Every structure is written in C-alpha cells, then in structure tokens.
Amino acid sequence: MGSARSNESKNHAWMFLFLCWVVTLVATAGSLFFSEVMHFPPCVLCWYQRICMYPLVFIYFAGLFPLNRSVLRFTVPLLFTGWIMALYHILVYHGVIPESLTPCTEGVSCAAVFFEWFGFISIPVLSFTAFTVLLILSFCFKVEVSKYEK
Amino acid sequence: MKNKKLVIFISLFIVVAGFIGAKKLYEKSLVQKMEFLASDNFNTFVRDYSPVLGSPDAKVYITEFLDPECESCRAVYPAVKEIMKEFEGKVKLVVRYAPFHGNSVMAVRILEAARAQGKYWEALELLFEKQPEWGDHHNPRPSLIWTYLPTIGIDVERLQKDMENPIILTRLQRDVEDGRMLDVRQTPTFFVNGKPLTSFGIPQLRSLVKDQVEQTTYQ
Numbered sequence: 307m308g309s310a311r312s313n314e315s316k317n318h319a320w321m322f323l324f325l326c327w328v329v330t331l332v333a334t335a336g337s338l339f340f341s342e343v344m345h346f347p348p349c350v351l352c353w354y355q356r357i358c359m360y361p362l363v364f365i366y367f368a369g370l371f372p373l374n375r376s377v378l379r380f381t382v383p384l385l386f387t388g389w390i391m392a393l394y395h396i397l398v399y400h401g402v403i404p405e406s407l408t409p410c411t412e413g414v415s416c417a418a419v420f421f422e423w424f425g426f427i428s429i430p431v432l433s434f435t436a437f438t439v440l441l442i443l444s445f446c447f448k449v450e451v452s453k454y455e456k
Numbered sequence: 457m458k459n460k461k462l463v464i465f466i467s468l469f470i471v472v473a474g475f476i477g478a479k480k481l482y483e484k485s486l487v488q489k490m491e492f493l494a495s496d497n498f499n500t501f502v503r504d505y506s507p508v509l510g511s512p513d514a515k516v517y518i519t520e521f522l523d524p525e526c527e528s529c530r531a532v533y534p535a536v537k538e539i540m541k542e543f544e545g546k547v548k549l550v551v552r553y554a555p556f557h558g559n560s561v562m563a564v565r566i567l568e569a570a571r572a573q574g575k576y577w578e579a580l581e582l583l584f585e586k587q588p589e590w591g592d593h594h595n596p597r598p599s600l601i602w603t604y605l606p607t608i609g610i611d612v613e614r615l616q617k618d619m620e621n622p623i624i625l626t627r628l629q630r631d632v633e634d635g636r637m638l639d640v641r642q643t644p645t646f647f648v649n650g651k652p653l654t655s656f657g658i659p660q661l662r663s664l665v666k667d668q669v670e671q672t673t674y675q
Contacts, residue, residue: 367464
C-alpha cells in the first residue's frame with residue numbers, strides 16, 4: 307500500500323516536471339517566433355528573461371529521464387530571476403516605473419508596444435504568466451516529491 | 457517509461473510543427489496584406505517624390521526601404537545594381553527611407569540635397585563606400601561627409617542650404633509612416649511590385665524580380 311502511494315506520487319511529480327518542460331518549450335518557441343518570424347526586435351529586459359527561460363528546456367529535460375528530485379535546485383534560481391525581470395518589465399511597460407531609470411536607454415525601448423491581445427495580453431504579460439505558472443508547478447512538484455521521500 | 461518517452465516526443469513534435477505552421481500562416485497573411493495594400497493603394501510602395509533608378513517604361517518596381525548608415529544596405533547595393541542590369545529596361549528601383557540609425561536622418565537630408573544637383577546616385581554610392589568611416593558604430597564621424605562630397609563635384613555650400621528645405625523631412629516622415637504600414641522593421645526591406653521578400657537574400661530577390669518580369673511581359 308505504501309509503495310503504491312509512493313509510486314503514485316512519483317508519477318505525479320514526473321507529470322508536474324513534464325508540464326514545466328512543456329511550458330518552457332512553448333515559451334521558448336513563442337519568443338523565437340516574435341523575434342525570428344515576426345521580426346520584433348527583443349529589448350534588453352526581454353533578453354534577460356530569455357537568458358532565464360531558454361536553459362530550462364534542457365534542464366527540465368535532463369531532470370525527466372530518470373526523474374531527478376534535485377532538479378529544482380537548478381531551475382528555481384533561474385525562475386525566480388526571470389519572474390522578477392518580467393514583473394519589472396510589466397511595470398516599465400505600463401509606465402509605473404519611468405523608462406529613464408531602466409537599462410533600456412539605447413536600442414529598442416522596453417516600453418515599445420508591439421501588440422496587445424484583448425487590450426492587456428502583451429509580451430511582458432505572457433512572460434510573467436509563464437514564469438508564474440512554472441513557479442506554481444515547481445511548488446506542486448516539491449509537494450509530490452516530499453510525499454514519496456518520506 | 458516507454459509511454460513517457462512517447463509523450464515527450466509527441467509534445468516536442470506538436471510544438472515544432474506548431475511553430476513551423478504558424479510561421480507559414482504568418483508569412484501567408486503578410487503576403488495577403490501586402491497584396492491588398494498593393495491593389496488598394498500602390499502609393500504606399502511607390503511615392504511620386506521618391507528617387508527612381510531605371511527606365512521610365514519599366515513595369516516592375518523594386519521598392520527598397522534603406523538606410524544610408526546600415527551595413528547590410530551597403531552590402532546588398534552592388535547586388536541590387538547587378539539585378540537592375542540583368543533586367544535592364546524592365547525594372548526600376550524606388551528608394552524609400554527607413555532611418556534606424558543615429559545619423560540616418562542627416563545622411564538622408566544630404567542625399568536629398570544632392571538630388572537637387574543631379575548627383576543623387578553618385579552621393580548614395582559615395583556614402584555607402586565611405587560608410588565604415590563616417591558611420592562607424594563605435595565612433596561615428598558624420599562631419600567627414602563634407603570632405604567626401606566635393607570629390608564627386610558637389611557644391612557643398614549649396615547642398616547645406618538645400619538640406620534645410622522642410623519638404624525633405626515631410627517626405628521622410630511619409631516614408632517612415634509607409635514603412636510602418638508595411639511592417640518594415642529592418643533594413644534593407646524589399647518589395648517587388650508590392651510583393652514582400654519574405655526570406656531575405658540576393659538569390660531570393662533575384663527570383664522574385666524574375667517572376668514579376670515574366671508576369672508583366674506575358675500580360
């Protein structure tokens with residue numbers, strides 16, 4: 307009975323990690339679509355978020371086969387940094403923080419609006435959503451892992 | 457374990473296929489949008505004030521959005537001239553501006569003022585040739601341009617007066633607006649009779665021109 311439950315938790319943990327991988331994959335493909343297909347030039351803050359997002363595709367993949375419990379040690383620092391960057395980007399984008407105080411004085415403005423779906427889904431909002439979902443999934447993963455570790 | 461690998465493989469496939477599919481759809485919608493613009497208002501691609509190179513009877517227009525300070529524009533210019541030569545009498549080149557660099561606006565004003573002296577194409581070639589000096593990204597020295605101009609027989613004093621003509625900026629503004637309308641985000645951007653060059657490259661540009669030349673001669 308105990309082992310069956312631990313197996314179930316293990317499967318759940320794998321599922322959450324797999325979902326993380328899918329989210330990073332979609333986010334990576336999406337951001338490459340904006341820059342390479344639609345030719346939106348990425349601004350400085352976008353690059354910082356990309357730095358945090360792109361490696362996750364490989365790290366999560368490596369953590370799936372075989373399931374590695376310590377994968378969070380490598381992913382959470384990246385997730386957290388990306389999340390902060392995305393939050394900051396949203397504040398710049400919506401004018402809460404004036405752009406002159408940001409590192410985007412040259413090149414593409416971080417507050418440049420390329421598109422807004424339904425009036426509020428912008429590129430920084432998409433990025434922030436992805437990082438937030440990943441943090442939540444990581445938490446779920448942690449919970450499942452702690453169940454079968456005991 | 458086997459199932460898991462299958463799930464991974466399928467999701468990877470979906471994301472990659474989705475990316476490629478979306479790319480195709482996006483490019484198709486872009487071409488359709490341009491086609492609509494070309495049939496609805498061809499002036500967006502070709503303005504009557506723009507500098508034109510080639511035979512006035514030519515039916516194929518190559519619209520090039522360029523920036524005198526852009527390195528790729530400099531690099532493709534000889535190839536564009538070669539294409540012009542290959543289809544001599546059948547194509548004309550229309551220059552539109554997309555000033556994306558620090559000194560682009562000044563360079564455009566110089567070019568337009570050179571046009572008043574009938575030296576437009578000479579000046580454009582000169583600016584491209586000397587671009588690594590005056591338009592160096594780490595140390596741009598646009599004042600060097602004054603020293604080049606007399607070598608092609610331009611009266612610099614007259615040019616500096618002509619540069620102040622407000623019509624230049626009005627037209628430049630029009631070019632920028634048209635560029636925005638046509639999704640011009642990088643230079644050079646080419647359109648041949650309103651058809652966008654979706655994949656950038658000289659062979660692609662040549663074949664797009666060839667298609668249009670063939671289409672117009674059989675009509």
